Amino acid sequence: MGYHVTILRTRGKASLPIIEDEIERAAATLPGGRHDRAARTLHADGGLQLWYQDGQLWTKNPDDDGLDRMIALADALGARVRGDEGETYRALDDAYTHPDDEDDHRATAASADRWRRRERRTWIVRGIVVALLVILAGRRLVQAYW
Numbered sequence: 739m740g741y742h743v744t745i746l747r748t749r750g751k752a753s754l755p756i757i758e759d760e761i762e763r764a765a766a767t768l769p770g771g772r773h774d775r776a777a778r779t780l781h782a783d784g785g786l787q788l789w790y791q792d793g794q795l796w797t798k799n800p801d802d803d804g805l806d807r808m809i810a811l812a813d814a815l816g817a818r819v820r821g822d823e824g825e826t827y828r829a830l831d832d833a834y835t836h837p838d839d840e841d842d843h844r845a846t847a848a849s850a851d852r853w854r855r856r857e858r859r860t861w862i863v864r865g866i867v868v869a870l871l872v873i874l875a876g877r878r879l880v881q882a883y884w
Contacts, residue, residue, distance in 0.1 A: 740798035745788070745808055747817040748838040755793025756815055764814040768807055782807055802830055 747754040758773070761780055765771035770783030778790040786804040788795040788811075800808060805819070809827055812819045818826050818836060825833040 741800075742796060742798055742822045743800055743805065743808060744820050745795040745812045745815065745817050746793075746820060747815065748836075750838060751841075753793065756790075756795065756817060757793070758790065760815055761790060761795065764811055767814045768811060771811075780811075806830055 745756070747756055758775060758778075762773045762775075765773040765780050765782070768782040768786075771780065772782075773780050780788040780790065780795060784803050784807070786797070786800065786807055788797050788808070795808075795811070797804070797808070805827065806829075808819045809829065820826050820836070820839070821833070824835060824839050826836040826839065827833050
């Protein structure tokens with residue numbers, strides 16, 4: 739798995755698809771930017787490659803330079819850049835939860851809290867079982883030697 743980063747456009751909870759004509763024009767704003775309609779990709783200097791799918795552009799594991807160019811491209815498209823964890827980037831060192839993503843962010847945080855609680859209980863039960871086994875084994879050892 740990799741870190742998935744998407745350029746998308748939303749208004750409220752609604753997705754506003756980016757169309758390929760817009761991508762063609764916006765690609766010209768990037769150094770070496772070129773749009774391949776047949777492959778549904780956008781390439782730019784420095785190895786940045788974005789795939790066009792469902793009205794969004796996305797890539798995996800962009801380096802800082804790639805993420806910076808994605809932010810510039812998103813600005814040209816009137817869109818935004820969102821990472822795998824739901825954070826929206828204004829700049830490389832400036833991420834926030836976009837208002838359109840707050841419900842999803844809360845749901846993800848609640849799910850993560852439930853998972854952490856479940857894992858904590860699992861480790862407590864495992865610890866108790868191991869402690870009981872150690873006590874029982876210790877008793878047997880003591881009985882065997884006395």
